[in-house]
Amino acid sequence: MADNFYELLGVGRDVSDEDLKKAYRKLALKYHPDRNPDDKEAEEQFKQVSHAYEVLKDPEKRAAYDRYGAKVFEGGIGGGGGSHDPFEMFREVYEGAGGGGFGGIFDELFGGGRSSGQGGARGGANLQYDLTVSLEEAASGVEKEISFRRAVTCDRCHGNGSEPGTNKKTCNTCGGAGQVTASRGFFQVRQTCPTCHGTGSIIDTPCNQCSGEGRVMKSSQTQVKVPAGVDNGSRLRLSGMGEAGIGGGPTGDLIIVLHVKDHEIFDRDGDDLYCQIPIKFTLAALGGAIDVPTLSGRASLKIPAGTQSGTTFRMRKRGMPSLRGYGNGDQYITVHVEVPKSLTGKQKEQLEAFAKESGDDREPVGKSFFEKAKRFFEEH
Ligand SMILES: [Zn+2]
Ligand SMILES: [Zn+2]
CATH class of the missing domain: 2.60.260.20 (Urease metallochaperone UreE, N-terminal domain)
Incomplete structure (x- = not known):
């Protein structure tokens, strides 16, 4: 699998959701096996771009990819993702569109008209914690309390970044729409507003506690249940224990990477x-x-x-x-x-x-x- 998902899709790291969809649509049409019968190379390309798109289209997964790279999506214990079948994804698309040919399929799913969720919302990053246990603990399983620092939603402004009692201003660039229209040759392209990053509003008086970030760094404690039988490199995923999202985006996960100490006898x-x-x-x-x-x-x-x-x-x-x-x-x-x-x-x-x-x-x-x-x- 190619490691650089952005390169694979021919887009920059700051690509908007809209442009990402377009790039994927173009490549998926180009490499789809129906259009390239018996072409193994095209089939492989199709799988790769589908995998890359599957990761990048999901704000949570995209944040994790940005932070940890493609490895995070190659399975592992409790790894919620990775092994999605690209043909399955394509089939869902196809059936959902009533089978109206390629154009129809993609217009239905990816095309204009459908909003891509909350404007400006971004998922929080996944965090990694290295946890060392003894061989005895690895054999019997153990529960450990760990403490670590992570970004959590600011409790003063509840994540919206404005000092309580003040209001946000409507963004002048996009007039509150969160998106702007740009001309690209013959085409009109809608993209996320660069001023408000899709939220449609601008913070007037930033929150005193988080300076308008909506998140603050805080130390967190949690219990980790290490199952019996873990070995060096085993991974556990604590869903929702990573960094808080931005603008109402989902919280990332905490990924525990286990290390087992050498034993005196065994x-x-x-x-x-x-x-x-x-x-x-x-x-x-x-x-x-x-x-x-x-x-x-x-x-x-x-x-x-x-x-x-x-x-x-x-x-x-x-x-x-x-x-x-x-x-x-x-x-x-x-x-x-x-x-x-x-x-x-x-x-x-x-x-x-x-x-x-x-x-x-x-x-x-x-x-x-x-x-x-x-x-x-x-x-x-
Ligand atoms: Zn705040
Ligand atoms: Zn704007």
């Missing part, structure tokens, strides 16, 4: 956990059971007699819970056999007796390896 790979545990050489030889740490507490692991150093055991379902609710991953335990570093006189005697009993004094351990090594040296 390494994580997806839903599986890995850890290394030392065991005594007598246990490895004789077999037995050891207590091993798991995220849900101690668990007993059976060590079979004759376990070699480096052997990995799997404990089913002792890993991380799946974020999507499909059970748990596994825990893998690799054992390392520890050889005693110092021996008492009695231990030494016993081990020597053991060696004699095993025939170790006559035949070295790993005989077959030494035979292979001997052959290797003879051949090279």
